[in-house]
Amino acid sequence: MDKSPLRVGxxxxxxxxxxxxxxxxxxxxxxxxxxxxxxxxxxxxCGQPAYNSGDRANAKALARQTMAAFKDCDWVVxxxxxxxxxxxxxxxxLFADEPDAAREANVFAAKCRELVSFLTDTLxxxxxxxxxxxxxxxxxxxxxxxxxxIHDQPRKLLGTVKGLSLVELTDADxxxxxxxxxxxxxxxxxxxxxxxxxxxxxxxxxxxxxxGDLGCLMNMAGRLAREGRKVKVRHVAExxxxxxxxxxxxxxx
Amino acid sequence: MTVHVTTPRFKLNVHEALGDPRLQRAMSHxxxxxxxxxxxxxxxxxxxxxxxxxxxxxxxxLAHLDLYLEAYEKRVTExxxxxxxxxxxxxxxxxxxxxxxxRGAKRVTKGKSMISEEIGxxxxxxxxxxxxxxxxxxxxxxxxxxxxxxxxxxxxIHVTRDDVEADFRKFHTHLPADRDLTKPETLLAEAREIxxxxxxxxxxxxxxxxxxxxxxxxSIIVTNEGNGDLTQILxxxxxxxxxxxxxxxxLDDAAQLLRVLARSATGQDMSVYTTxxxxxxxxxxxxxxxxxxVILLDNGRSxxxxxxxxxxxxxxxxxxxxxxCPVYQAVGGHAYGWVYPGPMGAVLTxxxxxxxxxxxxxxxxxxxxxxESVCPMRIPLPKMMRHWREREFERHLEPAAxxxxxxxxxxxxxxxxxxxxxxxxxxxxxxxxxxxKGRFAWAPLASGWTxxxxxxxxxxxxxxxxxxxxxGALR
Amino acid sequence: xxxxxxxxxxxxxALHVSGAETPRQAAVADRLTSSPxxxxxxxxxxxxxxxxxxxxxxxxxxSEIAALEQVPAEIARYLRDNNLPATVRLGADPRLTALPWxxxxxxxxxxxxxxxxxxxxxxxxxxxxxxxxLALVSGADNPTTLNFLPDNHMVxxxxxxxxxxxxxxxxxLRAVYGAGQAPRTLNFVTGxxxxxxxxxxxxFGAHGPRRLxxxxxxx
Numbered sequence: 001m002d003k004s005p006l007r008v009g010x011x012x013x014x015x016x017x018x019x020x021x022x023x024x025x026x027x028x029x030x031x032x033x034x035x036x037x038x039x040x041x042x043x044x045x046c047g048q049p050a051y052n053s054g055d056r057a058n059a060k061a062l063a064r065q066t067m068a069a070f071k072d073c074d075w076v077v078x079x080x081x082x083x084x085x086x087x088x089x090x091x092x093x094l095f096a097d098e099p100d101a102a103r104e105a106n107v108f109a110a111k112c113r114e115l116v117s118f119l120t121d122t123l124x125x126x127x128x129x130x131x132x133x134x135x136x137x138x139x140x141x142x143x144x145x146x147x148x149x150i151h152d153q154p155r156k157l158l159g160t161v162k163g164l165s166l167v168e169l170t171d172a173d174x175x176x177x178x179x180x181x182x183x184x185x186x187x188x189x190x191x192x193x194x195x196x197x198x199x200x201x202x203x204x205x206x207x208x209x210x211x212g213d214l215g216c217l218m219n220m221a222g223r224l225a226r227e228g229r230k231v232k233v234r235h236v237a238e239x240x241x242x243x244x245x246x247x248x249x250x251x252x253x
Numbered sequence: 254m255t256v257h258v259t260t261p262r263f264k265l266n267v268h269e270a271l272g273d274p275r276l277q278r279a280m281s282h283x284x285x286x287x288x289x290x291x292x293x294x295x296x297x298x299x300x301x302x303x304x305x306x307x308x309x310x311x312x313x314x315l316a317h318l319d320l321y322l323e324a325y326e327k328r329v330t331e332x333x334x335x336x337x338x339x340x341x342x343x344x345x346x347x348x349x350x351x352x353x354x355x356r357g358a359k360r361v362t363k364g365k366s367m368i369s370e371e372i373g374x375x376x377x378x379x380x381x382x383x384x385x386x387x388x389x390x391x392x393x394x395x396x397x398x399x400x401x402x403x404x405x406x407x408x409x410i411h412v413t414r415d416d417v418e419a420d421f422r423k424f425h426t427h428l429p430a431d432r433d434l435t436k437p438e439t440l441l442a443e444a445r446e447i448x449x450x451x452x453x454x455x456x457x458x459x460x461x462x463x464x465x466x467x468x469x470x471x472s473i474i475v476t477n478e479g480n481g482d483l484t485q486i487l488x489x490x491x492x493x494x495x496x497x498x499x500x501x502x503x504l505d506d507a508a509q510l511l512r513v514l515a516r517s518a519t520g521q522d523m524s525v526y527t528t529x530x531x532x533x534x535x536x537x538x539x540x541x542x543x544x545x546x547v548i549l550l551d552n553g554r555s556x557x558x559x560x561x562x563x564x565x566x567x568x569x570x571x572x573x574x575x576x577x578c579p580v581y582q583a584v585g586g587h588a589y590g591w592v593y594p595g596p597m598g599a600v601l602t603x604x605x606x607x608x609x610x611x612x613x614x615x616x617x618x619x620x621x622x623x624x625e626s627v628c629p630m631r632i633p634l635p636k637m638m639r640h641w642r643e644r645e646f647e648r649h650l651e652p653a654a655x656x657x658x659x660x661x662x663x664x665x666x667x668x669x670x671x672x673x674x675x676x677x678x679x680x681x682x683x684x685x686x687x688x689x690k691g692r693f694a695w696a697p698l699a700s701g702w703t704x705x706x707x708x709x710x711x712x713x714x715x716x717x718x719x720x721x722x723x724x725g726a727l728r
Numbered sequence: 729x730x731x732x733x734x735x736x737x738x739x740x741x742a743l744h745v746s747g748a749e750t751p752r753q754a755a756v757a758d759r760l761t762s763s764p765x766x767x768x769x770x771x772x773x774x775x776x777x778x779x780x781x782x783x784x785x786x787x788x789x790x791s792e793i794a795a796l797e798q799v800p801a802e803i804a805r806y807l808r809d810n811n812l813p814a815t816v817r818l819g820a821d822p823r824l825t826a827l828p829w830x831x832x833x834x835x836x837x838x839x840x841x842x843x844x845x846x847x848x849x850x851x852x853x854x855x856x857x858x859x860x861x862l863a864l865v866s867g868a869d870n871p872t873t874l875n876f877l878p879d880n881h882m883v884x885x886x887x888x889x890x891x892x893x894x895x896x897x898x899x900x901l902r903a904v905y906g907a908g909q910a911p912r913t914l915n916f917v918t919g920x921x922x923x924x925x926x927x928x929x930x931x932f933g934a935h936g937p938r939r940l941x942x943x944x945x946x947x
Binding site: 012014017018019020021022025040042043047050053055056058061062065069093143146147179181182184185186187188189190194195218221222225246247252 | 625641662665691707710711
């Protein structure tokens with residue numbers, strides 16, 4: 001039997017790449033600890049902003065670019081339900097009107113996964129060795145939840161982090177109001193939605209907020225900071241990898 | 254054109270809605286429709302299978318719509334009823350006004366009908382000096398306030414108890430001024446008494462139709478109050494206004510759809526009254542209308558068939574999508590600016606009034622997908638909103654700043670080396686500026702974001718730059 | 729071109745059909761005559777016990793009597809227990825009119841309601857176990873106005889007329905009225921009239937009856 005490690009391409013996502021690389025390094029650690037060989041092909045964006053804005057031409061161009069960059073990997077893993085959803089669910093839709101490209105997109109989509117669910121569902125990881133002292137609450141990012149069925153997996157792994165207790169968030173499955181370009185285009189509306197989300201977060205009395213998507217996290221962290229709240233906001237990968245030395249999202253040195 | 258449209262000023266509507274404490278308080282009451290639907294679905298093991306069955310029935314019907322419409326018309330006529338075809342709202346209004354004029358009708362009672370809103374029926378009647386009385390309690394309440402419904406199932410969801418008391422005192426002036434109206438029961442009793450008189454004295458009763466059945470030429474209405482029933486059985490004339498896609502083939506098909514309708518709308522297994530009406534009264538009937546008319550409205554439906562928006566024709570107007578939508582929950586229905594709010598309104602409105610007037614709505618979505626996850630007919634709402642965005646992009650209808658910004662992003666993203674270089678430089682600069690607080694309360698070009706929240710600062714060098722540095726090569 | 733012709737032509741154009749295609753016509757004709765059933769929940773198989781449970785869940789009240797002859801006494805009891813006037817309006821249903829009403833002190837009226845009745849009495853065409861629903865058909869026997877105008881509606885339903893689901897009611901309907909036919913009005917009634925339009929507070933007697941009392945007959 002071939003015992004060589006899985007060749008996993010890390011689709012780091014533009015938000016992690018640009019805004020919070022520590023999440024990328026946490027993802028690498030989790031994947032390597034689980035026995036993967038991690039590659040980081042040169043990459044930019046999955047094309048979702050263009051796709052969701054109706055710009056199919058640019059979306060297709062970026063999709064082709066992404067698929068080419070990762071063609072030598074067995075798996076393509078992203079620390080984001082939203083980007084993983086784009087790769088795994090929307091790439092085939094994007095090329096539905098081009099049979100050849102659609103075939104390629106289907107093959108590519110089949111090897112794309114979100115990070116936490118890849119660890120639990122594909123690699124069979126059942127626990128992590130890290131510790132984190134605190135009470136955390138978890139927000140389910142919409143794409144991860146509804147497109148990829150991610151719900152139990154992060155909770156399961158968080159349950160094995162020493163010192164961490166998890167308290168459920170009321171309406172955890174309700175949108176935080178980020179929606180990519182929505183937050184910029186409809187700022188006031190987005191603000192109202194995230195304010196409601198933050199009221200629920202504060203009422204859990206948790207000291208830490210976790211989620212699997214940096215867009216959602218930046219949105220919620222930004223609102224919590226504006227309200228003067230002390231909740232520490234991190235990507236779930238940081239806690240699972242035991243890499244929480246960097247300041248939480250939106251907090252300074 | 255029909256009812257007054259304010260959709261183009263959606264952002265302003267949103268601003269007003271968010272700043273309206275009474276509306277916000279009223280909307281918080283609406284939250285209980287979410288757990289109710291969930292319980293009803295959970296209580297029925299066959300619920301998911303029924304959603305599939307319902308979707309398949311509608312798809313079959315739409316693929317054969319011409320034939321089912323003909324079959325339906327034949328049965329209605331055989332049962333002694335009349336079918337009138339209306340290409341658009343104006344034609345539907347004219348047909349109705351003619352029916353009124355021919356019969357000297359002065360008073361019309363109305364069951365709840367979104368189609369009658371769509372064609373602006375009440376305004377047309379009032380312009381001819383015909384009294385149009387909404388009998389659904391929620392619709393009656395907003396009629397007093399000269400407001401449009403803000404939800405397709407619970408039209409007065411935005412109105413508080415205090416509002417209702419104030420309106421009843423203002424309009425029911427024939428009743429003693431010192432009467433107690435502090436409890437909802439007393440308000441209901443008063444409305445019941447007043448509307449009872451209207452029911453009994455109406456010349457024509459108008460209802461919508463949840464479904465039209467081709468097998469028997471039947472119209473179905475679903476209510477909890479019984480107002481639709483009193484509307485249709487007491488006057489001499491019963492008129493149904495319904496759009497083409499309400500057709501279902503058989504009684505058994507209707508039974509499938511009814512099982513998912515009430516559960517999705519209010520969490521009830523069955524609404525209190527599900528009524529099947531077929532033609533006028535028979536010789537042996539001691540009550541019921543003497544005439545039965547159906548106005549079949551197109552108004553843009555046939556143009557949706559065979560397009561990427563055809564799935565929207567499966568909608569059975571349950572309201573589940575808006576109940577579960579974070580945008581709708583934040584601002585209520587009036588902000589959407591026309592007849593149909595929430596996710597279904599976002600998809601349907603541009604089809605019916607054009608993408609220029611209605612195009613804001615499909616953009617005001619985070620694509621969270623909660624609507625699609627609860628839609629009993631499995632309509633892919635976010636996908637169709639995306640299709641509207643594609644149409645708008647093709648026609649350059651979005652704001653220039655947005656198009657420009659996305660264009661710049663795509664320019665860089667399609668040039669990985671340039672992207673890598675520019676991103677690393679940009680993020681390191683931003684990180685330096687924001688290092689102390691770790692966030693910005695304001696940033697250029699980011700006012701949409703920063704009006705309500707801070708913008709977290711980047712950590713510094715990008716992941717790819719750091720990875721490259723660590724491993725010596727980018728792989 | 730008439731509106732009808734234009735609309736049908738528009739539909740056909742959008743579907744890329746002429747309307748004359750025989751496979752399509754056959755598919756439609758077939759479905760209309762065979763009326764295939766879809767998914768029928770198992771819940772209705774619980775029969776009369778489920779009917780009782782679901783009806784009460786929908787806020788109807790329900791009592792059981794062994795024989796039809798006991799109806800007048802049961803109606804008198806119900807009205808007395810609820811402090812309601814001893815007046816009842818019913819239709820021409822021979823199953824009701826032949827009953828020993830004289831043995832009670834109830835004041836009986838016959839025919840459709842004009843809105844001035846407090847209590848109405850009907851016989852159901854069927855009961856649906858799945859949802860605790862009553863099916864009532866229009867006609868001189870049980871005028872439709874009795875279902876909506878009186879404050880309180882009492883309905884007799886025979887045990888043998890309680891079926892599992894709505895589909896079975898439709899089968900019975902076709903048997904009685906003929907294929908493709910239906911009575912002027914068929915009401916499916918599940919509990920008393922209600923509204924939650926005032927701040928989502930649930931209230932009964934919105935326009936229709938405040939109370940629905942079901943009398944289940946048969947041993």
